[in-house]
Each structure stands twice: as structure tokens, then as C-alpha cells.
Amino acid sequence: MTHTETPRSSGGDVRLRGISKTYGSFTAVHPLDLTVPAGSFFALLGASGCGKTTTLRMIAGLEEPTTGTVELSGRDVTVLPPYKRQVNTVFQNYALFPHLDIYENVAFGLRRRGIKSVKKQVEEMLDLVQLGPMARRRPQQLSGGQQQRVAVARALINHPEVLLLDEPLGALDLKLRRQMQLELKRIQTEVGITFVHVTHDQEEAMTMADTVAVMNGGRVEQLGAPAELYENPATTFVANFLGTSNLIQAEVVEAGGEELLLRAGDAKLRLPARRCSAPARSGDKVLAGVRPEKVSLAHADAAGTLAEGRNRLPGRIKDASFIGVSTQYVVDVPGLGELAVYEQNIERDGRLVPGAEIVLHWNPAHTFALDADQDIDAGADLDEEAA
Amino acid sequence: MTTTETPAPPERPDTADSLEIRTTPVRKRLIPYWLLLPGILWLIVFFAAPLVYQASTSLQTGSLEEGFKVTWHVATYWDALAEYWPQFVRSVAYAAVATVLCLALGYPLAYLIAFKAGRWRNVVMILVIAPFFTSFLIRTLAWKTILADGGPVVGALNHLHVLDVTSALGITEGHRVLATPLAVVCGLTYNFLPFMVLPLYTSLERIDPRLHEAAGDLYARPATTFRRVTFPLSMPGVVAGTLLTFIPAAGDYINAELLGSTDQKMIGNVIQSQFLRVLDYPTAAALSFILMAAILAMVTLYIRKSGTEDLV
Numbered sequence: 001m002t003h004t005e006t007p008r009s010s011g012g013d014v015r016l017r018g019i020s021k022t023y024g025s026f027t028a029v030h031p032l033d034l035t036v037p038a039g040s041f042f043a044l045l046g047a048s049g050c051g052k053t054t055t056l057r058m059i060a061g062l063e064e065p066t067t068g069t070v071e072l073s074g075r076d077v078t079v080l081p082p083y084k085r086q087v088n089t090v091f092q093n094y095a096l097f098p099h100l101d102i103y104e105n106v107a108f109g110l111r112r113r114g115i116k117s118v119k120k121q122v123e124e125m126l127d128l129v130q131l132g133p134m135a136r137r138r139p140q141q142l143s144g145g146q147q148q149r150v151a152v153a154r155a156l157i158n159h160p161e162v163l164l165l166d167e168p169l170g171a172l173d174l175k176l177r178r179q180m181q182l183e184l185k186r187i188q189t190e191v192g193i194t195f196v197h198v199t200h201d202q203e204e205a206m207t208m209a210d211t212v213a214v215m216n217g218g219r220v221e222q223l224g225a226p227a228e229l230y231e232n233p234a235t236t237f238v239a240n241f242l243g244t245s246n247l248i249q250a251e252v253v254e255a256g257g258e259e260l261l262l263r264a265g266d267a268k269l270r271l272p273a274r275r276c277s278a279p280a281r282s283g284d285k286v287l288a289g290v291r292p293e294k295v296s297l298a299h300a301d302a303a304g305t306l307a308e309g310r311n312r313l314p315g316r317i318k319d320a321s322f323i324g325v326s327t328q329y330v331v332d333v334p335g336l337g338e339l340a341v342y343e344q345n346i347e348r349d350g351r352l353v354p355g356a357e358i359v360l361h362w363n364p365a366h367t368f369a370l371d372a373d374q375d376i377d378a379g380a381d382l383d384e385e386a387a
Numbered sequence: 388m389t390t391t392e393t394p395a396p397p398e399r400p401d402t403a404d405s406l407e408i409r410t411t412p413v414r415k416r417l418i419p420y421w422l423l424l425p426g427i428l429w430l431i432v433f434f435a436a437p438l439v440y441q442a443s444t445s446l447q448t449g450s451l452e453e454g455f456k457v458t459w460h461v462a463t464y465w466d467a468l469a470e471y472w473p474q475f476v477r478s479v480a481y482a483a484v485a486t487v488l489c490l491a492l493g494y495p496l497a498y499l500i501a502f503k504a505g506r507w508r509n510v511v512m513i514l515v516i517a518p519f520f521t522s523f524l525i526r527t528l529a530w531k532t533i534l535a536d537g538g539p540v541v542g543a544l545n546h547l548h549v550l551d552v553t554s555a556l557g558i559t560e561g562h563r564v565l566a567t568p569l570a571v572v573c574g575l576t577y578n579f580l581p582f583m584v585l586p587l588y589t590s591l592e593r594i595d596p597r598l599h600e601a602a603g604d605l606y607a608r609p610a611t612t613f614r615r616v617t618f619p620l621s622m623p624g625v626v627a628g629t630l631l632t633f634i635p636a637a638g639d640y641i642n643a644e645l646l647g648s649t650d651q652k653m654i655g656n657v658i659q660s661q662f663l664r665v666l667d668y669p670t671a672a673a674l675s676f677i678l679m680a681a682i683l684a685m686v687t688l689y690i691r692k693s694g695t696e697d698l699v
Contacts, residue, residue: 062600082603095601099619108615109605154605 011194012073012086012161013038014059019068021054028054030218031067036162036211038073041188041195043209045202047241047379051218052198053092056164059196060089073161083112088155089164093171094147096139102126102150103135109158125157128187145176152184156191165197169204181207202242206230214238216379230291234277236370239289241379246295246339249372250288252280260369262288265335269311271367278371285372292340294366297329299349300357310361315339317356331360445672455668463673471657471674475681478653481568481643482636485575489583489632490625492576497587497624498617502596515584523578527645530574534564534646566648574642579635583628590624591617626693634682654678 014036021029029051036042044052057063059070061082069078077085088109096105106125107118115121126132129149139147148168155163168184169177185208188195199205205212206226213223214237222234233239236247250269254261260276262269269288278286290311297317298306306312315333327348329341341360343352352358445463449455468475500511518526533540541564544550553559559567594617602612640655647653654674661671 060604062604082600083606083608087604089601089604091597091601091604093597095595095597097598097601097616099616108602108607112606112611112615158605 011039015071017069019065022066039192041209043197043205043212045205045212046215050215052215056198060164061085086161088158088160090151090155090168092167094151101136106154125153129153144172162194236374237379245289247376248288248336252284255280267313270364276369286369287372289368293342295341295360295362298359299351303359306361311364313360317354441672444668447669451666463669467670467673474654474657478637482633484572485636486629486633488576489580493583497584500588501591527641534570536563570646571643571651574646575636579632582631586627587624590621594620
């Protein structure tokens with residue numbers, strides 16, 4: 001039987017060096033370097049066809065990389081078949097064995113490694129995922145959420161160095177998905193195994209992962225902690241794919257100090273120089289960005305009472321939709337297009353109705369700037385499409 | 388809205404509506420029966436009625452000149468069984484060997500078509516089905532030529548001393564293949580192979596390839612994956628294929644007739660000659676019933692044993 005090490009409670013790290021995959025003339029993954037630290041919860045986030053699943057399958061050994069190497073805990077496993085890798089996968093749609101009951105599904109990996117007394121481990125694992133009483137049922141007799149937990153148990157029982165999750169929550173409804181996100185996070189904290197999670201759901205990635213790699217067109221666009229990615233997107237794709245961003249065409253007027261001064265249409269915008277990811281000299285074009293929840297609205301009549309030093313843009317409310325915790329406005333700013341604003345429903349100004357002339361204002365510190373030499377709408381519609 | 392101004396609908400259409408509501412479900416409930424009707428009629432005319440007729444024939448006594456009468460002469464069954472049990476045993480043995488050979492040849496072929504053929508899948512499928520374009524009889528006659536005494540096959544087998552081995556085993560005689568058990572089993576295997584391959588292919592093709600990946604991911608080598616995942620999941624195809632091969636093969640008489648000699652007569656040959664040459668209808672009908680009962684018993688036992696009821 002396959003050589004196995006004594007099960008370890010902590011995970012291993014994954015190191016991808018120059019890994020790529022091409023199918024004929026189509027490049028699914030461009031040469032990619034990626035390090036997943038041991039014990040972390042790492043998410044590969046992107047729309048369908050961005051290469052995230054291919055990357056995962058190359059780590060699992062289900063796909064052979066065209067170039068590059070895969071290292072697990074410092075060992076090169078590039079040429080090893082899947083059954084020789086200390087890696088287990090939770091498949092999309094789970095791929096549970098329909099001819100075996102839950103108990104035997106979970107015991108499958110242990111039995112293949114020649115372990116005779118599996119009872120204690122299987123029962124412990126079924127308890128961990130709260131499926132003890134279901135042990136003798138067949139997979140098709142279980143609900144989607146239960147099948148998902150069986151898939152996790154079947155993989156985790158082998159104490160892999162790395163657990164790979166391929167869109168594990170994709171088939172579940174929203175409420176169950178939220179519940180399973182917390183559940184998976186709890187299990188990961190409990191067992192300390194490295195998790196690599198592939199998803200198209202940005203909220204899922206941000207909720208669960210310590211580190212998120214945003215992939216687009218077979219490349220990693222940006223990698224970092226969820227808050228870091230959200231606050232400081234490096235590309236328009238990341239800015240639009242993770243949440244919503246207002247991106248405004250602007251020109252650098254003054255550069256060099258702590259602050260950058262931009263001109264957008266007739267308005268002046270300021271932002272901290274370190275939040276500009278593009279090289280900015282006077283006269284350069286950039287895209288100024290601000291998240292909708294960071295922007296406030298004031299009626300045009302009240303514009304005089306606003307504090308000094310805030311970024312302002314005049315506009316007219318085009319649409320307002322009340323969604324409970326907040327009201328989402330679409331504001332038409334002459335010369336700059338439509339901007340989104342999310343206002344908390346705390347003190348609602350009755351004058352803020354569609355058609356009203358208003359002023360948008362926000363703290364310059366919440367402004368970021370991107371290289372203008374990219375598609376302003378990249379990644380904007382993918383999110384809804386995929387969800 | 389103008390709802391208040393709309394005049395109340397007249398009485399008559401209203402009652403007509405409610406009548407229709409009451410009648411539609413009845414008509415709907417009858418639809419399945421209408422759809423079943425052709426099948427049921429077919430079964431009655433071509434299966435149930437002949438069955439009853441044969442049952443009554445098997446209990447008749449008499450002769451062609453004096454006519455046959457139902458005399459509830461059950462002893463016909465015992466006499467038939469006592470006289471023709473070697474042919475029964477031979478039929479079951481030949482059919483069983485042919486079924487095993489079909490499985491051994493058909494499984495790799497079906498596996499290849501389902502998982503490895505890629506864009507050649509349809510071509511290979513057509514090659515499997517192609518023999519059906521000629522008649523059963525002609526295909527079997529062709530085997531007579533293939534296995535002919537002076538032919539290249541027998542020549543090669545003689546040259547390689549294969550026939551010495553098979554003769555020692557008692558499945559051929561002397562330096563020929565025709566008119567031996569080997570020839571009959573070869574014919575049966577060839578003729579029923581597609582009935583094995585098609586159900587096998589169908590059930591193999593239905594297996595989610597991700598299950599193979601999952602097994603590999605869970606430390607199963609390719610051979611273990613086949614033993615623990617692929618084969619168990621293809622059991623419905625194995626059962627269907629073996630039944631579709633074994634049942635007609637056990638009752639077949641063409642292969643034994645054309646490729647065998649009097650020493651390879653199967654029960655089908657006996658029934659055929661009782662009906663058409665000896666004209667002993669009661670014995671022929673009784674033999675038919677015994678064959679049917681034996682096959683039914685074996686199939687039931689087999690399905691129970693293979694435990695695939697919940698997989699189909």
C-alpha cells in the first residue's frame with residue numbers, strides 16, 4: 001500500500017514555482033508563483049474560467065502542469081500521481097461514492113492506506129461534522145449540506161498536509177452556504193490543516209480566508225488579506241470584483257508631497273500619495289476610486305455646512321432603493337457618469353429623493369487611485385453573473 | 388381598475404366551466420391506461436395466449452392421427468426431463484461458458500469505448516453493432532466457413548498444436564473444430580457479444596469521472612479504483628449483460644445446429660425437432676416450460692446474489 005507518514009495535526013505549505021497549464025493553444029494558467037503558508041486558510045478567487053480550478057487540480061495531481069513545479073512541505077511532488085500525495089480534495093458536487101454508505105465513504109482513504117481499525121477514527125470524524133447518526137445511509141439519502149459535510153469528513157480523516165476545496169459550497173442555497181462557511185472555518189481552526197479554497201464568491205473568500213489571491217485570465221491579479229484587497233485594490237478588476245467601486249477618470253495636478261491632488265471634471269480630489277498604486281506625476285491620467293459606503297450625501301442647500309477638506313462632487317440623485325440596513329443611491333455626476341452611494345439609514349434627510357440636487361462628499365483618506373491604462377469596467381459584471 | 392364595472396358572467400358558461408373541471412381529471416387519469424393499451428394487447432396476443440395454449444398442449448395426450456386431448460397427463464414432464472436432461476445440462480453449461488467469455492471480451496471493450504475511445508467512440512460503437520446488419524443465420528453460417536476443416540484458422544491452430552491441448556481437454560475432437568463443443572461455444576459467444584457490450588457500456592458511461600478522481604485522491608491506485616469503484620458501479624450493466632446473453636443462449640439452437648454435431652445438441656434443438664419433426668407436441672411444450680422455469684429460477688437466484696436491486 002501507499003507509504004504514509006504518521007498523521008500530523010498541522011498542515012504543510014504549498015509552493016508553486018512557474019507553474020502553468022496550456023490546452024492546445026489555450027492557456028488556462030500563465031506561469032505562476034504562489035506560496036501558501038502552512039496552516040493558513042487560502043482562497044483562490046475569480047470568475048469561472050480564470051484558472052483557479054486548474055491551479056487547484058495541479059496541486060492535487062489531477063492535472064499535469066505544462067511547466068513549473070509543485071512543492072508540498074518542501075518536497076517536489078510535480079510528477080507524483082494523486083494517490084501518492086498527502087493532499088485531499090473536497091470536490092465540487094462532492095463526488096461521493098454512491099455504492100457505499102456514509103461510513104464507508106469516510107473510511108475509504110484509511111482503508112486504501114491499509115489501516116485496519118478505522119472505526120474509532122471514522123466515528124470521531126462523523127461527530128466532528130455532526131453526522132454520527134447518518135453513518136449507514138447512502139449519499140443520495142442525504143441533503144446537499146449533509147453531503148457536503150461527508151465530503152469534508154472523507155478528505156479530513158486522512159490528515160492531509162493540505163486540504164483542497166473546489167467550490168465546495170457552490171451547490172448550496174444562500175443560508176446554508178453562510179452556515180457552512182462558518183462551519184468550515186471552525187473545522188480549519190480546530191484541525192490546523194492548510195486549506196486551499198477555490199471560489200467565485202467574493203464574500204465567501206473574504207469571510208473565510210486569511211489570504212485571498214484574486215485570479216483573472218489565468219493570472220493572479222492581487223494577493224493579500226481580505227481587508228487589504230478591499231481597501232487597496234491594485235487593479236480595476238480587483239476593485240470591481242471585490243465589492244463595488246466608484247472609479248472616476250482623473251488627472252494628476254499636483255504630486256510629490258504626502259498628498260496627491262487630482263482634477264476630475266471641474267472638481268478637485270485629494271488622496272494620500274501612498275494609496276496611489278500607479279506612478280503619478282503631474283499631468284498623468286489615473287482612476288480615482290472610492291467605495292460606495294464611504295461616500296455621504298448632502299442636499300445642495302446644505303453644501304455650505306460641510307466640513308473643510310473633504311472631497312466633494314456635485315450631482316443629482318437618479319435612483320434610490322431602500323434595502324433595510326441602508327439606502328443605495330445612484331447619483332449622476334455631470335461629466336463623470338454615475339456613482340453609487342450606500343447610506344446607512346440613521347438620520348434620513350427627506351429631501352434626498354430621485355431628482356434632488358446633491359453634493360457627494362467623503363474623507364480623502366478613503367480615496368485610492370489606479371493606473372488609468374486599464375479597462376475601467378474589468379470584473380464589474382462577473383460577480384453577479386457568477387453568483 | 389375597472390373590475391367593479393364588469394358585468395357578472397352569465398350562468399350557463401359558468402356551469403359549463405365547472406363541468407369541464409370535473410371531467411378533465413377523469414380523462415387525465417385514463418391517459419396512462421390508453422398509453423399502456425398497445426403494449427398490453429401485444430402481450431396478451433403474443434405472450435399470454437400462446438403461453439396458456441402451450442401449457443394446455445403440454446398436458447395433452449394423443450397422436451397426430453387421433454388428435455390431442457387435455458388429459459392432465461403431468462407425467463409428460465417427468466418423462467421429458469428423464470430423457471433429455473443431458474441436453475438441459477449441456478445448454479446451461481454452453482450458455483454459461485459463452486456468457487463468461489462474453490463478459491471477459493465485452494468488459495474491456497465497453498470500458499475502452501466508455502473511457503478511452505474519445506472521438507472514436509461512435510466508430511467503435513458502430514463496429515460493435517455492425518454484425519446486426521446481417522441475419523443471425525448468415526453470421527453463424529459464416530463461422531462454419533471460418534472454422535472449416537481445411538481453413539486457415541484450423542490450419543493455424545493445428546500448426547501451433549492448440550487443438551492437441553483442446554482435444555485433451557475434451558472440447559475438440561481430433562484435428563477439427565467444427566462439430567465440437569468449442570465451435571458451438573464460439574458461435575454463441577460471437578452472436579451474443581453485442582448484448583453484453585451495450586448494457587455494460589451504458590452503465591460504465593454513466594459513471595461520473597470525478598468518482599475516479601476522488602478515488603485516486605483518496606489513495607486508491609488505478610487497479611484499486613477499478614476494483615472498489617468502477618466495477619461495483621458497473622454491476623447493473625454486468626447483471627443486465629449476463630442476463631441478455633445467458634437467457635437467449637440457453638434456448639438457442641441455431642449455433643448447435645450449424646456448428647455442432649449430434650453430440651452437441653442443446654435443448655433448443657430437441658424442442659425444435661419435437662415440434663417440427665417428431666410432431667410430439669406435448670413433449671415439446673413440456674420441455675419449453677421446463678426450460679422457462681429453470682431459467683427463471685436461475686435468474687432470480689442470480690439477481691438476489693448479485694444484490695443490485697438498489698443500484699438499477
